[in-house]
Amino acid sequence: MKSNVGGIDKIARIAVGIVLILLALTGTIGVWGWIGVVPLATGLFNFCPAYKLFGISTCKLKQ
Known part of the structure; x- marks a missing residue:
């Protein structure tokens, strides 16, 4: 599972x-x-299946 929930969320x-x-x-x-x-x-x-379904992420991008 890749994290897609971050910070304030x-x-x-x-x-x-x-x-x-x-x-x-x-x-x-x-x-x-x-x-x-x-x-x-x-x-x-730190993972929301609905976010994954819709392609949403509130995590900061790692560069």
């Missing part, structure tokens, strides 16, 4: 994922909050 994904999971755990938003696992995982692994 990574931090935002991890933050949103954690917030959604915490809201699900507290019962605030119900079961749908567990969808936060997806942005959390893509942020931690």
Whole structure:
């Protein structure tokens, strides 16, 4: 897997994922909050399958 998630995108994904999971755990938003696992995982692994599908990358280019 080639990294395609970087910088601010990574931090935002991890933050949103954690917030959604915490809201699900507290019962605030119900079961749908567990969808936060997806942005959390893509942020931690630096890889987003949807980005690969559409040819998008937010990583800085290595020269």
